[in-house]
Amino acid sequence: xxxxxxxxxxxxxxxxxxxxxxxxxxxxxxxxxxxxxxxxxxxxxxxxxxxxxxxxxxxxxxxxxxxxxxxxxxxxxxxxxxxxxxxxxxxxxxxxxxxxxxxxxxxxxxxxxxxxxxxxxxxxxxxxxxxxxxxxxxxxxxxxxxxxxxxxxxxxxxxxxxxxxxxxxxxxxxxxxxxxxxxxxxxxxxxxxxxxxxxxxxxxxxxxxxxxxxxxxxxxxxxxxxxxxxxxxxxxxxxxxxxxxxxxxxxxxxxxxxxxxxxxxxxxxxxxxxxxxxxxxxxxxxxxxxxxxxxxxxxxxxxxxxxxxxxxxxxxxxxxxxxxxxxxxxxxxxxxxxxxxxxxxxxxxxxxxxxxxxxxxxxxxxxxxxxxxxxxxxxxxxxxxxxxxxxxxxxxxxxxxxxxxxxxxxxxxxxxxxxxxxxxxxxxxxxxxxxxxxxxxxxxxxxxxxxxxxxxxxxxxxxxxxxxxxxxxxxxxxxxxxxxxx
Numbered sequence: 001x002x003x004x005x006x007x008x009x010x011x012x013x014x015x016x017x018x019x020x021x022x023x024x025x026x027x028x029x030x031x032x033x034x035x036x037x038x039x040x041x042x043x044x045x046x047x048x049x050x051x052x053x054x055x056x057x058x059x060x061x062x063x064x065x066x067x068x069x070x071x072x073x074x075x076x077x078x079x080x081x082x083x084x085x086x087x088x089x090x091x092x093x094x095x096x097x098x099x100x101x102x103x104x105x106x107x108x109x110x111x112x113x114x115x116x117x118x119x120x121x122x123x124x125x126x127x128x129x130x131x132x133x134x135x136x137x138x139x140x141x142x143x144x145x146x147x148x149x150x151x152x153x154x155x156x157x158x159x160x161x162x163x164x165x166x167x168x169x170x171x172x173x174x175x176x177x178x179x180x181x182x183x184x185x186x187x188x189x190x191x192x193x194x195x196x197x198x199x200x201x202x203x204x205x206x207x208x209x210x211x212x213x214x215x216x217x218x219x220x221x222x223x224x225x226x227x228x229x230x231x232x233x234x235x236x237x238x239x240x241x242x243x244x245x246x247x248x249x250x251x252x253x254x255x256x257x258x259x260x261x262x263x264x265x266x267x268x269x270x271x272x273x274x275x276x277x278x279x280x281x282x283x284x285x286x287x288x289x290x291x292x293x294x295x296x297x298x299x300x301x302x303x304x305x306x307x308x309x310x311x312x313x314x315x316x317x318x319x320x321x322x323x324x325x326x327x328x329x330x331x332x333x334x335x336x337x338x339x340x341x342x343x344x345x346x347x348x349x350x351x352x353x354x355x356x357x358x359x360x361x362x363x364x365x366x367x368x369x370x371x372x373x374x375x376x377x378x379x380x381x382x383x384x385x386x387x388x389x390x391x392x393x394x395x396x397x398x399x400x401x402x403x404x405x406x407x408x409x410x411x412x413x414x415x416x417x418x419x420x421x422x423x424x425x426x427x428x429x430x431x432x433x434x435x436x437x438x439x440x441x442x443x444x445x446x447x448x449x450x451x452x453x454x455x456x457x458x459x460x461x462x463x464x465x466x467x468x469x470x471x472x473x474x475x476x477x478x479x480x481x482x483x484x485x486x
């Protein structure tokens with residue numbers, strides 16, 4: 001679910017008036033790294049070298065930097081003096097210090113316990129003190145979306161303005177979570193630059209469902225085992241189109257291993273017959289005579305899981321996807337099953353991106369573009385003639401019960417507020433007259449909304465019958481589940 005929720009004009013909003021000094025997450029991490037170096041050196045000098053020899057520092061420094069990066073406090077724009085952030089930094093720093101000093105003791109044994117405790121306490125106090133001091137001086141966090149804006153009078157496309165206006169009038173339950181408010185500010189900036197939009201599969205898409213090589217870390221044993229059972233020499237020859245060097249070869253082989261595993265799944269041979277459009281400039285891998293992408297592999301895996309898992313007596317005429325990103329899975333469904341009417345329900349700017357993308361790459365399919373309406377009866381005839389339908393979430397209230405034969409959602413629920421998770425599952429229960437497919441993180445900490453959804457805690461209606469629940473091929477940290485709701 002994606003939205004801007006703010007005015008779309010450049011240089012006219014509150015950000016244009018901010019005079020405070022602003023700091024990015026990466027700059028803050030560099031500042032903290034400098035503090036680690038200075039404090040260790042200072043405490044070592046005070047201790048006259050007892051327990052603080054230089055050879056001990058690299059391991060300790062690495063352990064602390066990894067811990068700080070894992071704390072999750074560098075990826076959002078909260079106040080530098082935010083109490084929850086300071087507590088999280090403290091906890092992760094102590095954890096990193098324990099790991100670093102234990103490793104040092106095993107490898108080089110330079111530090112005594114007293115030095116380790118006093119140096120760690122000093123680092124902790126200085127880190128927190130610097131952050132609070134910066135906050136007092138007026139330094140604020142700067143999200144990566146807040147790029148320098150030119151004094152341009154450019155405005156958002158009319159369709160996007162209409163979507164934002166409509167969502168702003170919707171009930172609070174449909175307003176974007178803080179998680180998506182932050183990401184949407186990044187995405188909206190890209191829509192003002194046509195050259196950036198042409199590359200959205202390499203920019204905006206990294207916040208939808210694209211992971212790169214990281215997607216295959218936990219999946220690698222399974223992917224290799226599948227390849228050994230079904231060896232394909234094309235895998236070891238795969239490489240990223242337009243790139244050379246070792247990283248391109250590694251990414252190419254990893255994606256080819258994933259494609260090979262998808263092709264072995266029932267229905268996965270669709271990967272041999274479908275190609276992702278060039279619109280958006282995807283990162284493509286040459287796999288024999290095929291051009292594959294990470295998005296296409298994810299989408300075919302999901303499509304195959306759904307169509308092969310549905311009961312034989314369930315005929316899908318109307319599908320609905322909640323939170324479709326730019327429409328990657330919708331494209332696969334519409335290409336493989338053009339007779340199905342596909343509804344995309346999302347918030348802007350994602351709804352704008354998917355509407356623009358799908359109507360461009362599938363011009364032969366009639367589309368019901370987003371617009372406001374008071375009653376479903378007023379648009380039901382026009383909507384019925386379309387094959388692609390674009391709606392905002394508040395418009396679900398106008399749709400009749402058992403509206404869709406299939407409802408699906410991928411990587412969405414864990415990014416919502418707790419009350420939204422409950423609400424959307426109730427809405428899905430009312431609208432679903434057939435089956436529901438969900439693919440989510442098994443565990444995900446949404447720090448901006450302070451919620452940690454886990455697979456077992458989703459409030460699935462009792463009347464739903466589980467058909468399957470399993471880990472995704474990649475990333476393995478995701479699970480996919482299919483339910484019968486009727």
